[in-house]
Amino acid sequence: MSKRIEVRDLNVFYGNFKAVADVSLTIEPKTVTAFIGPSGCGKSTFLRTLNRMHEVIPGAYVEGEVLIDGENLYAANTDPVEVRRQVGMVFQRPNPFPTMSIRDNVLAGVKLNNNRISKSDADDLVKKSLQGANLWKEVKDRLDKPGSSLSGGQQQRLCIARAIAVSPDVLLMDEPCSALDPISTLAIEDLIDELKSDFTIVIVTHNMQQASRVSDKTAFFNIEGTGMPGRLIEYGDTRTIFERPSVQATEDYISGRFG
Amino acid sequence: MALVLSAPPAMRKLSRGTLWAVVALSLLLSVGFFSLLVLSGASKDFNIVGAILVAVILYIIVTFGMSRFVEGRRKATDRLATALVTSAFIVALLPLVSLVYTAVANGINRFDGDFFNSSMRNVVGAGGGGLHAIVGTLEVTAAATVISVPIGIMTAVYLVEYGKGRLSRAITVLVDVMTGIPSIVAGLFAFALFALFFGPGIRFGIGGAVALSVLMIPVVVRSTEEMLKIVPNELREASLALGVPKWLTVVKVVIPTAIGGIITGVMIAISRIIGETAPLLIICGMSTSMNYDLFSGRMATLPVFVYTQYSNQGTDTQAYLDRAWTGALVLILIVMVLNILARILSKILAPKGSR
Ligand SMILES: Nc1ncnc2c1ncn2[C@@H]1O[C@H](COP(=O)(O)OP(=O)(O)OP(=O)(O)O)[C@@H](O)[C@H]1O
Ligand SMILES: [Mg+2]
Secondary structure (H helix, E strand, O other): OOOOEEEEEEEEEEOOEEEEEEEEEEEOOOOEEEEEOOOOOOHHHHHHHOOOOHHHOOOEEEEEEEEEOOEEOOOOOOOHHHHHHHEEEEOOOOOOOOOOEHHHHHOHHHHOOOOOOOHHHHHHHHHHHHHHOOOHHHHOOOOOOEHHHOOHHHHHHHHHHHHHHOOOOEEEEEOOOOOOOHHHHHHHHHHHHHHOOOOEEEEEOOOHHHHHHHOOEEEEEEEOOOOOOEEEEEEEEHHHHHHOOOOHHHHHHHOOOOO | OHHHHOOOHHHOOOOHHHHHHHHHHHHHHHHHHHHHHHHOOOOOOOOHHHHHHHHHHHHHHHHHHHHHHHOOHHHHHHHHHHHHHHHHHHHHHHHHHHHHHHHHHHHHHHOOOOOOOOOOOOOOOOOOOOHHHHHHHHHHHHHHHHHHHHHHHHHHHHHHHHOOOHHHHHHHHHHHHHHOOOHHHHHHHHHHHHHHHHOOOOOOHHHHHHHHHHHHHHHHHHHHHHHHHOOOHHHHHHHHHOOOOHHHHHHHHHHHHHHHHHHHHHHHHHHHHHOOOHHHHHHOOOOOOOOOOOOOOOOOOHHHHHHHHHHOOOOOHHHHHHHHHHHHHHHHHHHHHHHHHHHHHHHHHOOOOOO
């Protein structure tokens, strides 16, 4: 259920603009990896290359390789749709489908793909996914209400439930807590800790405490100036990065001296 | 201390009652004035529009003056702006009310069972009805909708979801040009097109539907495009990130999210074409008897019915005029009913419960 990600010499472009340069790193299965760095250094951009969501933007493309258990995502014969089924994503702003009920939101991955599923299987999947996202207790009596009737934090957990319902191998989260209150944030951090046993998780965050709380490994990205590409500066165990970083820029950033 | 005791001028307010009294007074004055004009013989009929206009102007001046005196300058300016905006709305409404009033007043004479039960077959004087025209209008409009809506929606989907570069820019320009085509040209186009296949002088309902489609498609494209554009990109990305192919994302996420607006747009497009006369005159022709078959024979439609009743008044002039007005009234009613249906439909289908 969870897989190793290897990135080799990845360059990411928006048209002529090179947003991220020369990233190489390996993410182990069943770990939580945090991406940190100042705004605009390309964390989101890089994250989106891991499930080929980057190329959805007109003119955007990628050079280099991303291997998931040895298979290159960017090989000529790889179908991006297949990749996205393996690598799920949770966005910065909760985005449940407004036309669908809570239940249908969880089943979206199945239903939107026109897959048949029996009622009892669907019920099980909804329950399992919502439990997985720590939302079941709060919504079990109103599964037929629209997804947008939930609070922001609940919506975000609904989006997580929706993402894990298609049982991906990897879960990407782009600042999943930035629109949430401290309590919902804690709920999601706990959730990440639980999900770790099933998924490989990559999370982008601006919150240093969050990174140190939830992640096993941390990658620090930085940018030299506007118009320059973002680069991976340092990558290692979270404790090492936070306590004994080997690069001065990392230390400056973590201790709040810039960014 | 003195400040606290005497309320500052800003605290004094004109009450709602006073404002309504001003409304009543200005109406009374203005109506009185225009009645006087009629009584004295200066004008022949009582001028409703003029009376309302004068009342509105009177109201604006009086409230502004009163408010300036009682409430101070800031509040007076606020009242002036409110009064101006409200009266602009009323002025905009006047022609509509007047039109509906005229249509009802004149159309009610023949708004009877006969009108909805009989055609004009073998009718020369009074009597007869517009059933054939009603059926024709419904059929031709339905056919035009069936042709235009899929083409229009698919074009819009292409432009918003897939098209980039030359082709989509070219289509956008073409749609813009199509929006400006005079309706008579659309009729001539359909006529020329079908004359190629069926020989000159061809007249049938479906030809009218094609002509109307030429007018309808650009409206559907434009409105659908706008509606698709306001679907948040996040929803598309959410769907794609679940491993849903793009086309399914469009069909099952984007379009359902926008469906309320799309239906409204289609409705506006239908209202735009249902009253078209010129193209139907050319390619549908006119008939006095029932014709349910879109694919053969001349077909009557309400606008053309109204036109012919009005332009070829027989000896019993009033009967023809009455039928014309009733035809017009029925047309207005059909548009209204369609509008209400569309509203209900888009209420049902639109995304629910967003906070
Ligand atoms: N759709 C786009 N088109 C062109 N350039 C983009 C696009 N999205 C992002 N960029 C550029 O790519 C660079 C990296 O942006 P990205 O969103 O990845 O930063 P980030 O590290 O996620 O920042 P933040 O922490 O503020 O979210 C920025 O210079 C940005 O201007
Ligand atoms: Mg970002």
